[in-house]
Amino acid sequence: MATEKMLTGCAAAAQGAKFAEVEVICSYPIRPYTAIMMELAKMVANGELDAEFVHGEGEHAQLSVVLGASAAGARAYTGSSGVGVAYAFEVYSPMSGGRYPVQMAIADRALDPPGDFGSEHTDAMSTRDQGWLMGWACSPQEVFDNTLMAYRIGEDPRVLLPQMVCQDGYFVSHIPDKVVLPDVSQVKEFLPPYNPPHPLDPRKPYSHGPQIRPDQGAPMDAQRASAFLEVPKVIKEVTEEFNRIFGRNYDPFLEKYKLDDAEIAFFIQGAHANTCRKVVDKLRSSGVKAGMCRLRWVRPWPTHEIAEALAGIKAVGTIETSTSYGGAMRGGNLIHELRATLYDLPDNERPLVTSFMAGLGGETIWPKDFMYMAEVLSNMVKENRTKKYVYWIGLEPEE
Numbered sequence: 205m206a207t208e209k210m211l212t213g214c215a216a217a218a219q220g221a222k223f224a225e226v227e228v229i230c231s232y233p234i235r236p237y238t239a240i241m242m243e244l245a246k247m248v249a250n251g252e253l254d255a256e257f258v259h260g261e262g263e264h265a266q267l268s269v270v271l272g273a274s275a276a277g278a279r280a281y282t283g284s285s286g287v288g289v290a291y292a293f294e295v296y297s298p299m300s301g302g303r304y305p306v307q308m309a310i311a312d313r314a315l316d317p318p319g320d321f322g323s324e325h326t327d328a329m330s331t332r333d334q335g336w337l338m339g340w341a342c343s344p345q346e347v348f349d350n351t352l353m354a355y356r357i358g359e360d361p362r363v364l365l366p367q368m369v370c371q372d373g374y375f376v377s378h379i380p381d382k383v384v385l386p387d388v389s390q391v392k393e394f395l396p397p398y399n400p401p402h403p404l405d406p407r408k409p410y411s412h413g414p415q416i417r418p419d420q421g422a423p424m425d426a427q428r429a430s431a432f433l434e435v436p437k438v439i440k441e442v443t444e445e446f447n448r449i450f451g452r453n454y455d456p457f458l459e460k461y462k463l464d465d466a467e468i469a470f471f472i473q474g475a476h477a478n479t480c481r482k483v484v485d486k487l488r489s490s491g492v493k494a495g496m497c498r499l500r501w502v503r504p505w506p507t508h509e510i511a512e513a514l515a516g517i518k519a520v521g522t523i524e525t526s527t528s529y530g531g532a533m534r535g536g537n538l539i540h541e542l543r544a545t546l547y548d549l550p551d552n553e554r555p556l557v558t559s560f561m562a563g564l565g566g567e568t569i570w571p572k573d574f575m576y577m578a579e580v581l582s583n584m585v586k587e588n589r590t591k592k593y594v595y596w597i598g599l600e601p602e603e
Contacts, residue, residue, distance in 0.1 A: 205387050206384055206385060206386050206387055206390075207384070207385050208382055208383070208384050208385075209382075209383055209385060210380040210381065210382060210383070211344050211348075211380060211381070211383040212239065212344060212376075212377060212378050212379060212380050212381075213311065213341070213343075213344045213347045213371045213372075213376035213377040213378070213379070214236070214237065214238075214239035214240045214243065214311060214377045214378065215239065215240075215243055215344070215380075216344035216345065216347040216348040216351075216383050217240045217283070217309045217311075217347050217348070217351055217369070217371070218239075218240050218241075218243035218244045218247070219243075219348055219383070219385060220347065220348045220349075220350075220351025220352055220369075221240075221244060221253075221281045221307075221309075221351060222244070222247055222252065222253050223348075223351075223352065223385070223386070223388070223391045223395075224279065224281075224351060224352060224355050224391070224395060225253075225254075225255075225279065225397075226253075226255055226279050226280065226281040226307075227254075227255055227256065227273070227278040227279045227280065227398075228255060228256045228258065228269070228270060228273035228278045228279075228280045228281070229241070229244055229248070229255050229256070229257045229258065229280075229281050229282065230258045230259075230260050230265075230266045230267075230269040230270050230273075230280075230281075230282045231244075231245070231257070231258070231259050231260065231266065231282070231283075232259070232260045232261070232262055232263055232265070232266050232284070232288065234263070234284060234285050234286060234287070234288040234313075235285065235313070235321060235373075236285055236311045236313060236321070236323075236373040236374055236377045236378060237283045237284055237285040237288075237309060237310065237311035237313075237373075237377065238285075239377070239378070240283055240309050240311070241283065244257065244281075245257055256273075256278075262291060263284050263288040263289070263291040263292040264291055264292050264294065264295060266282045266284065266292060267282060267292040267295035267296070267299065267306075267308075268295055269282075270282045270304075270306045271295060271298065271299050271302070271304055271306065273306075274299075274304035274305065274306045274400070275302065275304060275403075275404055275412045275413075276403060276404045277398070277400040277403030277404065278398070279355070279359075279397075279398040280304075280306045280307070281306070281307050281308075281309070282306065282307075282308050282309075283308055283309035283310060283311070284308070284310060285310060285311050285312065285313040285327065285373060286312070286313030286314060286315055286316075286321075286327050286373075287313075287315055287316055287327075289310060289327040289328060289330070289331065290315060290327065290330065293330075293331065293334075296331055296334035296335070296336060296366075297334050297335060298413060299336075299366045300334060300335030300336055300365055300366055300428060301335065301424055301428065302412060302413055303364035303365065303431075304364075304366060305355070305358035305359045305363070305364055305365060305366055305367070305398070306366045306367075307351070307354055307355055307358065307366065307367045307369060308336075308366065308367070308368050308369070309351070309369050309371075310327065310328045310368050310369070310370045310371070311323075311370075311371055311372075311373045311376075311377035312324060312325050312327055312328060312370060312371070312372055312373045312474075313327060313373045313566075314326065314327075314564070314565045314566060315327055315330075318565070320565050320566060321373075321566065322373070322374070322564075322565040322566015322567065323372045323373035323374050323375055323377075323475075323525075323563070323566045324525050324526060324527075324563060324564045324565060324566065325340070325370070325372075325473070325474060325525045325526040326525075326526040326527050326564075328368055328370050329502070329526040329537050330526075331368070332502060332503055332537075335365065335366075335428050335432075336365065336366045336367060336368050336503060337354060337357060337358055337363075337365055337366070337367040337368065337435065337501070337503055337504070338367070338368040338370065338501070338502045338503040339354075339368075339369070339370065339499070339500050339501040339502060339503075340370045340371065340372070340473045340474040340499065340500070340502070341369070341370070341371045341376060341474075342372075342376065342459075342474060342475050342477045342478055342498065343376065343381055343475075343478070344376060344379075344380070344381045344383045345381065345382070345383045345384065347369070347371050347376065348383055348385070349446065349450070349452065349454070350369045351369055352391065352394065352395055352446070353442055353443065353446055354367035354369050355367070355395055355398075356394065356395050356442050356446075357435070357438050357439055357442050359398050359399075360438050360442075361401065362431070362434040362437075362438055363431055363434060363435055363438055364401070364431065365428075365431060365432075365435070370474075371474075371475070372474045372475035372476075372525075373566070374566065375474075375475040375476070376474075376475045386450055390449050390450060393449055394445065394446060394449050394450070432503075432504050435504045436456075436457075436504055436506070439456050439457070439501065439504075440456045443455075443456040444456075454500070455500070456500070456501075456506075456509075457499075457500055457501055457506035457509045457510075458497055458498065458499065458500060458506060458509055458510065458513055459477070459496070459497070459498035459500065460495075460496075460497055460513050461480075461481055461484060461495060461496040461497075461498070462484055462488065462494070462495040462496065463495035463496070463497060463513055463514075463517070464495075465493055466493050466494060466495030466517050467492075467493040467494075467517065467518045467519070467585060468492070468493065468494050468495070468517070468518065468519045468520070468521075468578060468581035468582060468584075468585065469494065469495045469496060469497055469514060469517045469519075469520045469521075469555075469581075470484070470494070470495075470496045470497070470520075470521055470523055470574070470577065471497050471499075471514075471520050471521065471522045471523065471538060471542055472496060472497070472498050472499070472522070472523040473498060473499040473500075473502065473523075473525075473538070474525060476523060476525065476562075476563055476569045477496065477498045479569060479570070479571060479574065480496050480498075480523070480569075480574055481496060482571065483571050483574035483575060483578070484496050486571070486575075487575075487578055492578060492582065494578055495517070497510070497513050497514060497520075499538075505541055505545070507545050510542070510545045510546075511545050511546060511548070511549055514546060514555055515549055515553040515554075516553050516555075517555045518555060518556065518584075518585045519555055519556045519557075519558075519581040519582075519584040519585050519590075520542070520546075520555045520556070520557050520558075520581075521557075521558050521559065521560050521577050521580065521581050522536065522538040522539045522542055522557070522558075522559040522560065523538075523559075523560055523562055523563070523569070523577075524536025524537065524538055524539065524559050524560060524561050524562065524594075525562070525563040525564065526538075527561075527564065528540065533559060533593040533594055534593065534594050535559040535561055535593065535594030536559055536561060536594075538559065539557060539558075539559040539593065539594075542557060543557055556584045556585070556588075556589065556590045557590065557593075558580065558581070558584065558590050558591075558592060558593055558594070558595065559593060559594045559595070560573075560577050560580075560594075560595050560597050561594060561595065561596045561597060561599075562577075562597040562598075567598070569597070573597050573598070576597070576602060577595075577597070579603075580595060580603060583603070591603075
């Protein structure tokens, strides 16, 4: 029987791992993700979860442990935040190249400097080209649900890729909200036991992580690229089945909030979307046709779905909670891919695009900030031009 509980994002992630019946867990403390491992350690100690719990000597070791566990055929789970995500960087490509569908929970935290503990997406976004599936939740419920969906997608024989299930540090990881935990039978129907194609078995020798010749590298990269071509189809299938079994209503790739007749739109990922929705409602009540497009997946990037959702909107602003120093637009990461996504739209359907650097270092993006962004976007529509490609919210004079 399904039950409803008040859970933080960290507790929801731990519950997701428990319901997924993970077999090997590797931890190392760094806030704000640490509470996930605290919860899982208690579950294992109390006999609620039959799993091997390993405490690594660092984040690099964490990823190495779960790589080996996955190669041996186990459903493996780990996680980190901020500089811990960066410290493990060497292991990300071998894991996706070896096609080990490990799951990594990330509760985002700013990188050093300045060394603050606030939430921003730069830690995980720095790894986005390493061949992992990656997406953000905006609530503890979505954290739980994404944990199950990511395992199902990553372990699919057409995919076999590791997954980063991301949530905003503190804004989601430490704030309780209602979470519906399903009946165990529902999870068993949705997520079968992991069936590795090539587990370590001396009776069936198979090479894992071999050193190869230069001419063998390109074919391996092509295999990963081909796998990512299959992922969108699998995401659609899995999301549809998840919605059917658990009674949810997720769009596979995007949350489209009041976009149908919108003239201006916010393009966003993560927890600040919760504030954004309220501002969209307020703007609508004052006669401004605003909408919001929230990314559920960053890798794979839903190119066609975004272009279809934003075609015909007059001005779009990306809300950047990660940095890309020296990039094409001198701001964050999302604007680069969004502009490429919209490039092939007909001239009369292609929106004007700008970006807003906001929420860095864990700063709250207040309703007044979104109202200012809406003013900028409305002025772009009136003037039919993009005056600037990046606005640093709160750090420069308002127009």
